[in-house]
Amino acid sequence: MISILQIGFGPLGIQTAKFIAQKVTVKTVAVVDVNPNLIGNTLNSIDAELPAETLIYETISDTVNKIGKTPDVAIITTVSSLEKLIPQIEDCAKNGIPVISTCEELSYPWDLQPELSKKLDTLCKEYGIACLGTGINPGFLMDYLPSVLSSVCKDVEQITVERVQDATPRRIPFQQKIGAGLNLEAFKAKELEGTLRHVGLQESIYLLANSIGVTLDEVTESLQPVIASKNIVTKDLEIEEGDARGVEQIGFGYENGICKIKMHFKAAIGEERSFDKVTIKGTPSFSSEIDGGVNGDIATCAITINSIKSILKAPAGLHTMADIALPGYIN
Numbered sequence: 001m002i003s004i005l006q007i008g009f010g011p012l013g014i015q016t017a018k019f020i021a022q023k024v025t026v027k028t029v030a031v032v033d034v035n036p037n038l039i040g041n042t043l044n045s046i047d048a049e050l051p052a053e054t055l056i057y058e059t060i061s062d063t064v065n066k067i068g069k070t071p072d073v074a075i076i077t078t079v080s081s082l083e084k085l086i087p088q089i090e091d092c093a094k095n096g097i098p099v100i101s102t103c104e105e106l107s108y109p110w111d112l113q114p115e116l117s118k119k120l121d122t123l124c125k126e127y128g129i130a131c132l133g134t135g136i137n138p139g140f141l142m143d144y145l146p147s148v149l150s151s152v153c154k155d156v157e158q159i160t161v162e163r164v165q166d167a168t169p170r171r172i173p174f175q176q177k178i179g180a181g182l183n184l185e186a187f188k189a190k191e192l193e194g195t196l197r198h199v200g201l202q203e204s205i206y207l208l209a210n211s212i213g214v215t216l217d218e219v220t221e222s223l224q225p226v227i228a229s230k231n232i233v234t235k236d237l238e239i240e241e242g243d244a245r246g247v248e249q250i251g252f253g254y255e256n257g258i259c260k261i262k263m264h265f266k267a268a269i270g271e272e273r274s275f276d277k278v279t280i281k282g283t284p285s286f287s288s289e290i291d292g293g294v295n296g297d298i299a300t301c302a303i304t305i306n307s308i309k310s311i312l313k314a315p316a317g318l319h320t321m322a323d324i325a326l327p328g329y330i331n
Contacts, residue, residue, distance in 0.1 A: 002026045002308060005063060005071035005097060007088060008078035009033040009046070009056060011171045012102060016077060016301040018049050025331055026308060029071055030063045031056045060091040073308055076101035080199045082109050082116050089120065093127035098311050100304055104200035106133025108143070108207035108320050111216075121318040130314035134307050134321055136299035137163060138200035138207065142263055144321040146278045147211035149288055156212055156282040160262040161204075165293050166271040167246055168234055174296070178247040179225060180269045181237045187225045187244045197223055198249055198265050205253040205261050211322045214261070218254040223247060226268040234269060245269040306330050 004020060006013055009031050020028050031043065031054065039058045043050035057063040064070055074097045079085050082105035092099050109117045124131045133139065142161045150156050167175055179187045179196045190196035202219055209216050225244035232239040239245050246268025253261035274293035280286055310324040321327075 002073065002312075003029045003069070003071045004308070005029065005060070005074045005092075006031045007033075007060070007074055007076040007092075009035070009038055010077065011173060012077040012297070012301065014047055014050075015171075015297060016075060016304060017043060018047065019301050019305055021050055023305070023331060026305065028054055029069075030054060030067050032058070032060055032063055034058070060095055060097070064095050070096055073098050073100060073312060075099075075304055076103065077304075078103070080104045082106055082113055082120075086116065086120055086123075089131055090123060093123055093129050093131075096127065096129065098129045098314075099131040100307055100311055101131070101133055102135045102139075102300055102304055103133055104135065104138055105203065106131075107135065107138035107200055108133070108203040108210070108322075109318075110210075111206040112202060117318060124318055125316045128316045130311050130316055130319055132307060132311045132314070132319045132321070132324060134303055135200075136294060136296045136303060137198075137265075138204045139321055140299070140303055141276050141294060142201070142265070143204040143207040143211070146280070147208055147322060149278055150212050150280060150282075152284070153280060154283040156280060158260055158262070158281040159208065159212070160264070160277075160279040160281075161208075162264045162275070162277040162279075163293070164264075164266045164271060164276075165274045165296070167267045167269050169295065170267075171297050172236055174267075175237065175269065178267045179244045180246050181239050182225075182244045183240075184225060184227070184242070184244060191223060196247070198247060198267065201249050201251045201263055201265055205251050205263055207320060207322055208261055209253055209255075214253070214255050216253045216255055216260070218257075219251065220254075221249060221251040223249045226266065226271075228270070232270050237269060239269060246271070303327065 044052035226246040228245040248266040277289040
């Protein structure tokens with residue numbers, strides 16, 4: 001039985017705990033969260049589907065002392081910022097616990113945040129733990145999956161990745177992150193603050209480029225609101241005509257002035273058709289599409305759990321999905 005310490009018990013952490021509770025080879029033995037209203041509670045008191053014997057603690061060191069053993073792995077579902085995540089990873093490292101995190105900026109930070117990446121890699125090696133950033137996107141659909149699909153090509157000229165999704169069934173924090181329900185003035189203000197966007201598009205471009213051996217000399221990204229053409233009412237939101245119902249981002253990766261990678265991300269409430277599509281121009285040229293798309297909340301929790309065996313096999317240091325052993329379904 002693989003023992004798991006979960007760090008962060010918001011919607012994503014709770015969903016991850018539910019998935020783990022349904023499995024026979026992995027088990028959440030403790031949770032850490034900074035919310036004082038959660039500390040000391042059992043998981044069952046938070047959600048009836050979760051075990052009654054598992055408690056929520058305030059710190060990682062306190063957890064290890066109280067449960068009397070070091071968990072095999074930590075799953076961190078807290079922040080999107082690498083800078084804010086590093087202290088949490090450091091606490092795990094000092095207790096000898098390997099880390100898997102859904103932090104988007106951790107998925108491939110080497111090009112965008114080289115100093116923090118080196119600092120984190122050095123930290124992990126110093127304490128002998130492996131660390132991985134993963135998720136559905138970034139971490140799989142727009143980077144790892146197209147890199148795997150390219151493995152059947154003799155040569156690759158260009159890869160285009162599209163992810164279009166109806167955000168209506170997604171968790172509220174995700175809907176807030178894409179600006180659903182904001183008027184355009186508020187949307188622009190949050191965009192300028194850097195708090196409104198899909199985090200990870202450029203990380204995906206760099207991860208894919210590294211996987212296919214492309215050295216990028218320029219990466220660009222644009223962002224704009226998806227505007228409601230009529231009033232929209234969901235169980236969580238009321239969106240007026242003319243306000244934002246989501247976000248659209250387009251990124252390009254260039255090598256020697258030639259576009260080698262294009263990524264199109266669109267997530268909005270009420271989007272008519274969801275799909276994930278990879279188009280490779282090369283030998284052979286082909287497209288692969290997932291009609292209906294992949295639910296990001298379900299799949300992020302799943303791939304995080306299903307990467308556990310891979311990270312336990314990995315040497316100490318900072319890893320990406322491109323360099324760990326192939327993940328697979330864990331029962």
